Amino acid sequence: MTNRVFNADSVLVLALGYRFQWEPMQDCYVLLYPEGMVKLNPAAGEILKRISEKKQTVSELIAELKVAFDGADLDDDVYQFLEEAHGNDWIRAE
Template sequence: MSDGIFKPDSIPMLALGYRFQWEPAQDCHVLLYPEGMVKLNGPAAEILKRINDKQQTVAELIAELKVAFNGADLDDDVYQFLEEAYGNDWIRKQ
């Protein structure tokens, strides 16, 4: 999938004002921002954890996720999530 905002060589980053963290009270990872909080499901947290931890291209991110999840075919899912997260202003491109 390469017809959207993100391409294999794009570097996604958390948007300014957002912080990714584990929230014990919610028993899940969340994105905190000045106006509130977004509770994340497992797949979203796995993607955002990697975006938060290091600068890497989308291709590198997908390769790392494939290793972590036994080679699962998740390219389209990752691109779809990145586009939705970008549309929600959670992430930006470097």
């Protein structure tokens, strides 16, 4: 069994001080914070977009991504990104 920061029932939100948005000049999603900006790759952008748009559990987030990406097996990848995002203080559990 893997020790994870979040479980399937965790509800995630952006951490205080961060704003998620599409940046046309960068042609990608970004996270803005007082000290700067983080350019996100497409996968990270899709995950954080869903976290910023509505409250949902991690399992609901993964189910939504699976529908969007033709049933791809992406559970481990999503959890890995969530742990990285949490480690960077971008997200937190409510």
